[in-house]
Amino acid sequence: MEQTLNYGSYSAYKRTVSELTESLIQLKEYSEDIGLVHTAKSIGDTVEKVANDHFEVAIVGEFKRGKSTLINALLGQEVLPADVLPATATLNRVTYSETPYVMVEYKDGGTERVDINKLADYVTKLSYESEMKAETVKQATVYYDTSFCKNNVDIIDTPGLNDDEQMTNVTLSILPEIDAAVFVISANSPFSQFEKEFLEKKMLSSDMGRIIFAVNCFGTFSKEDEDRIVETVEKRIGSYVMEKAKAVMGEDSKEFAVYKRKIGKPKVIGVYAKKALMAKESGNAAMLEESNFPTFEKVLETMLTQERGVITLQILANKIISSGSELINSIIIRENSLMMETDEFMDKYTAAIEEIDDIRTKKRAEFVRINDAANKVFQGLQPILDSYWVQIEETAMKVIDAYPMSAEDLKKDKLKIVYSKLTERIKENIENKAQLICEQIQNEINIALSDEAERLQSFEDEFFASVTRIQEMFSVPQKRARNGGVVDQIIGVSIGTVGAGGLFIGLREAGIKGALLGGAAGFAGFYATFYAAFSLATVLGIAAGPVVLCIAAVAGLAGTFTGKFSVDKLLVQERIDKYKASFKQSVKKQFHEMKIHSDFSETVRKQVFASFQGLKSKIEDETEIILLDTQKTLDNLNQLKTEKKSMSDNEKEKLRNIAEFTGELLAETYNLHKVLTDKME
Numbered sequence: 001m002e003q004t005l006n007y008g009s010y011s012a013y014k015r016t017v018s019e020l021t022e023s024l025i026q027l028k029e030y031s032e033d034i035g036l037v038h039t040a041k042s043i044g045d046t047v048e049k050v051a052n053d054h055f056e057v058a059i060v061g062e063f064k065r066g067k068s069t070l071i072n073a074l075l076g077q078e079v080l081p082a083d084v085l086p087a088t089a090t091l092n093r094v095t096y097s098e099t100p101y102v103m104v105e106y107k108d109g110g111t112e113r114v115d116i117n118k119l120a121d122y123v124t125k126l127s128y129e130s131e132m133k134a135e136t137v138k139q140a141t142v143y144y145d146t147s148f149c150k151n152n153v154d155i156i157d158t159p160g161l162n163d164d165e166q167m168t169n170v171t172l173s174i175l176p177e178i179d180a181a182v183f184v185i186s187a188n189s190p191f192s193q194f195e196k197e198f199l200e201k202k203m204l205s206s207d208m209g210r211i212i213f214a215v216n217c218f219g220t221f222s223k224e225d226e227d228r229i230v231e232t233v234e235k236r237i238g239s240y241v242m243e244k245a246k247a248v249m250g251e252d253s254k255e256f257a258v259y260k261r262k263i264g265k266p267k268v269i270g271v272y273a274k275k276a277l278m279a280k281e282s283g284n285a286a287m288l289e290e291s292n293f294p295t296f297e298k299v300l301e302t303m304l305t306q307e308r309g310v311i312t313l314q315i316l317a318n319k320i321i322s323s324g325s326e327l328i329n330s331i332i333i334r335e336n337s338l339m340m341e342t343d344e345f346m347d348k349y350t351a352a353i354e355e356i357d358d359i360r361t362k363k364r365a366e367f368v369r370i371n372d373a374a375n376k377v378f379q380g381l382q383p384i385l386d387s388y389w390v391q392i393e394e395t396a397m398k399v400i401d402a403y404p405m406s407a408e409d410l411k412k413d414k415l416k417i418v419y420s421k422l423t424e425r426i427k428e429n430i431e432n433k434a435q436l437i438c439e440q441i442q443n444e445i446n447i448a449l450s451d452e453a454e455r456l457q458s459f460e461d462e463f464f465a466s467v468t469r470i471q472e473m474f475s476v477p478q479k480r481a482r483n484g485g486v487v488d489q490i491i492g493v494s495i496g497t498v499g500a501g502g503l504f505i506g507l508r509e510a511g512i513k514g515a516l517l518g519g520a521a522g523f524a525g526f527y528a529t530f531y532a533a534f535s536l537a538t539v540l541g542i543a544a545g546p547v548v549l550c551i552a553a554v555a556g557l558a559g560t561f562t563g564k565f566s567v568d569k570l571l572v573q574e575r576i577d578k579y580k581a582s583f584k585q586s587v588k589k590q591f592h593e594m595k596i597h598s599d600f601s602e603t604v605r606k607q608v609f610a611s612f613q614g615l616k617s618k619i620e621d622e623t624e625i626i627l628l629d630t631q632k633t634l635d636n637l638n639q640l641k642t643e644k645k646s647m648s649d650n651e652k653e654k655l656r657n658i659a660e661f662t663g664e665l666l667a668e669t670y671n672l673h674k675v676l677t678d679k680m681e
Contacts, residue, residue, distance in 0.1 A: 031043065033654070035632060055154065097144060326626055331655045336476045445608055467630070
C-alpha cells in the first residue's frame with residue numbers, strides 16, 4: 001500500500017480513499033460472515049458517510065472583486081454569470097454532473113429544474129425581473145460536467161459582502177460549514193475599510209487556517225508592484241488575524257502559541273482570473289502560466305487533500321484498525337474456545353462476561369466524571385456570564401458618550417439622521433463585543449474539552465487492556481493448537497494493535513466537517529443559537545424604542561431653534577447631554593428587556609453540556625460496538641460448547657484466510673495512521 005502514503009493531489013487522494021474504502025468493505029463482509037453485526041454496521045456507516053463526502057469551497061469577498069470570474073476560471077469555462085455590475089444575488093453551488101442543468105431551491109421550500117442557459121434569470125441583479133426572482137431563491141445548484149468538480153469538489157459562489165446586509169449574513173452563516181474559503185481581494189483597491197473590519201470582527205479565529213486570499217486583477221501592474229501588493233496584503237492580514245486571536249485566546253496562552261504555529265503565514269496569492277479563464281478556454285498554456293492561476297490551484301488542492309482530506313483518511317484508517325482488530329480477537333477466541341474442555345471454557349466464559357460488566361461499570365463512572373467536568377467548566381464561565389450584559393451595556397454607553405454632536409444636530413429635521421447613525425454605531429460595537437465574548441467562551445470550552453479528552457486517554461488504555469485480557473483468557477498452550485492454528489499467525493499482531501488503545505476511539509482527532517472537540521462547527525451552533533438572534537433583537541428593539549423616545553425627549557428643545565440659531569455653548573452642551581442621557585435610558589431599557597427574554601447563561605450551559613455529551617457519545621458508540629460483538633461471540637460459543645459441536649475444516653480455513661488478510665491490512669494501515677497523525681500535529 002505504498003501509494004496510500006501519497007495523497008497530495010486530487011487523483012492520489014481519491015485513489016487512497018478508494019483503496020481504504022475497498023479494504024473496509026472487505027472487512028465488513030468478513031464481519032458479517034462471523035456474526036460481528038455491530039462491527040459490520042459501524043463499518044457500513046463509515047463507508048456511507050465517506051461515499052457522500054464532498055469538499056466544499058466557498059468563494060467570498062466584497063461585490064465586484066471578480067468572484068464569479070475566478071470560479072469560472074477554476075471550472076475552465078464560463079458557467080456562472082459575471083458582469084461589470086454586482087451580479088450574484090443568491091448562493092450558487094456548482095457540483096458535478098455529466099448532464100448540465102440547474103436545480104433552484106426556493107425559500108418557501110419549493111424546487112424547480114431549469115435550463116442552465118436560464119441561470120442568470122434566477123440568481124442575478126442584472127435586470128429588475130431577475131433581481132425580484134432572486135429574492136425568492138434560497139440556493140441554485142448548478143450541475144455541470146467540469147473536471148474540477150469531478151474531483152468531489154463543490155464550489156459555492158456567494159453574493160458580494162457589503163452589497164446587501166441580508167445576503168452578507170447568508171454568506172457568514174455558511175462559513176463554519178465549508179472546508180475551505182477563497183477570499184477574493186482586488187489588487188486595484190486592496191483592503192477596503194469593510195474588508196479590514198470583516199477580517200478583524202466577523203471572521204472567527206478558527207476559520208483563518210482554512211482561507212486562501214486571492215488578490216485578483218493582476219496583469220495591470222508591473223511584476224514588482226504585484227509582489228509589493230501581495231506582500232502588503234499578507235502582512236496586514238497576518239496582523240489582523242493575530243490580533244484577533246490574541247483577544248480571544250490571550251497572548252500568553254499555550255493555545256495562542258499553538259494557533260500561531262499552525263496558522264503560520266496567511267495564504268495570499270496574486271492571480272489574474274480573467275486571463276486564466278481566457279487561457280483555459282483557448283488552451284493557451286503560456287497565458288495560463290502568466291495568470292499565476294496554477295499556483296493558486298495547487299495551494300487550494302493541497303489545502304483540501306493534505307489538510308482537510310487527511311481527516312477523512314484518518315477516519316478510514318481508524319475504522320480499519322478498530323474493526324480489523326475486533327475481527328482478529330473474535331477469531332482467536334473462536335478457535336481457542338473450541339479447543340478447550342467444556343468446564344474450562346465455562347469458567348473463562350463467566351470471567352469474560354464479568355470483565356465486560358466491569359468495563360461498563362467503569363464507563364458509567366467515567367460519564368459521571370465527564371458530567372462533573374462539564375459542570376466545572378460552566379461554573380468557571382460564570383464570571384464571564386455575569387458580566388456579559390454589563391459589558392454590552394458599557395460598550396453601548398461609551399459609543400453614546402463618544403458620539404460627536406453639535407447644536408446643528410439638535411434641529412428637529414436632523415434628529416432622525418443623528419439617531420440612525422448613532423444606532424448603527426451602537427449596533428456595530430455591541431455586535432463586535434458580543435462576538436468577542438462568544439469566541440472567548442467557546443475557546444474556554446475547547447480547552448476544557450481537550451483536557452478532558454487527554455484525561456480520558458487512561459480510560460481508553462484501560463478499556464483496550466480489558467479487551468486484551470478477555471482475548472488472553474481464551475489462549476491455549478502452543479502444543480494444543482493443531483497445525484499451528486490461526487493463533488500462531490495473528491496473536492502477535494492482534495495484541496500489539498489492541499495495545500495501541502487510543503488509535504481506535506481517537507478522542508483527540510477530528511471528524512468530518514469539524515472537530516469533535518469544538519472548533520468552527522461547535523462555535524457555529526453556539527453563535528447561531530444566541531448571537532445571531534441577539535443581533536436581530538438589538539436592531540429591532542432599538543429601532544422600535546429610542547428613535548421615538550429620543551426624538552420626543554428633545555422635540556421641545558429642537559423646536560425652539562431657528563435656521564440660523566446661535567446659542568450659548570454651555571446651553572447647547574446641556575441640551576446634548578440631556579439628549580444622550582435620554583438615549584442611554586432608552587437603550588438600557590431595551591437591554592433590560594432583552595436580558596429578561598434572552599437567557600444567555602442557559603444558552604451557554606446547553607453549549608457546554610452538548611459539547612461534553614459529544615465525548616460521552618463517542619466513547620459509548622465505539623466501546624459498545626466491541627463489547628456487544630464480543631459478548632455475542634462468547635454467547636454463540638457457549639451454545640456450541642453446550643451442544644458439543646466443533647469447527648469444520650472449511651470453517652477453520654475460512655478463519656485462517658480472514659486472519660491472514662486482516663493481519664496484513666492492519667500492519668499497512670498502522671503505518672499509514674502514523675503518517676496521518678504526524679501530518680495533523
